[in-house]
Amino acid sequence: MSFSPFIGSGAYLGWSILNRNLSAQKGRLSNSPDTLREQLYFSEKSKKTNNIDDLLSDYRMLRFALTSFGLEGDISNKAFIKKVMTSDLNDNRSFANRLGDKRYAELAKELSGLSRNEGISLEVRNQISNRYVDKKFETLVGEQDNNLRLALSGRAEISLIASSTSSESTKWYLTLASKPLKEILLGAFGFDKSFGKLPLDRQISDLKVKMQKTFGCSNIEIFKDGDNIEKLMKNFLLRRQLEEVKSGISDPYATALSILSRR
Known part of the structure; x- marks a missing residue:
């Protein structure tokens, strides 16, 4: 088996x-x-x-x-x-x-x-x-839940980037060059797919604003801290789950998810 x-x-x-x-x-x-x-x-x-x-x-x-x-x-x-x-x-x-x-x-x-x-x-x-x-x-x-696959892959990858000796600017470019990490960041902060078509510098600028609001810091370096990574993954997964609820998939916890996703 x-x-x-x-x-x-x-x-x-x-x-x-x-x-x-x-x-x-x-x-x-x-x-x-x-x-x-x-x-x-x-x-x-x-x-x-x-x-x-x-x-x-x-x-x-x-x-x-x-x-x-x-x-x-x-x-x-x-x-x-x-x-x-x-x-x-x-x-x-x-x-x-x-x-x-x-x-x-x-x-x-x-x-x-x-x-x-x-x-x-x-x-x-x-x-x-x-x-x-x-x-x-x-x-x-991922065969059961692709969002969990993204979270597993992204957790390891963002930790490596955050801990690298690269400049903060390079860390941002490396993060958005990663398809899983880009999807996680956009999902966690409520951006849709069209956002990814904007110029890269504009994407980074807008994401930094969201990062500052959520974590009190806009640097990728904060993901050296496992607690911050888990907070990012939580936001991503809850928002994705809420999107599925809104798309018509029944979920008895929809109200709770909606409240949590605003935090």
Whole structure:
């Protein structure tokens, strides 16, 4: 029997349930037959993988690696992946660095040994296997509630950006370059999809106003604090749930949600 995360009724209540037993649920996924089988295959095959072409020629290995970065949708675009992985990450103008989605640069960095014909070290194999479990868990959660998938992915990503040594301006650009984080911020502060079509500087300016009002600070750096991240996710999930109520989905707690979303 395949693993399926338990999220209750989903939405914000599901988020609370997930957070209470996240480690236990991930542990069950990690020990499931399907996961163990894929991890074993990657572990064994990666020992004999010396360069980028070796990886690209093994569909199953490539799928595992891409899934670990949430990029499994690119499995059929091998030419694109090769261009990413052969990029010079020390050059800001290189292909991977110019892509808005920074997961590609992370992929190239993690597997940089392949571009030097040095293979995949044990440390990297273990890191990719751990990432695989995290991303697979997010995907399985998303099959039940995509908003919870966004929250899981966004929580980890915004913490990394907030804790980085980049300038505050760069942190804002990195945050809005991330599709999950952008959707979370717009949803949490009540902006619709059309807002995302405005010039980027205007988006940042308006989001900063909302951030200041909600958190008393407009810097991404505040998300070094886990409590602030949880407040952001709570706002996002409650607003999304309220939108579903307004769209005609019945919910007995609609009035309470409406009150909470204004806070």
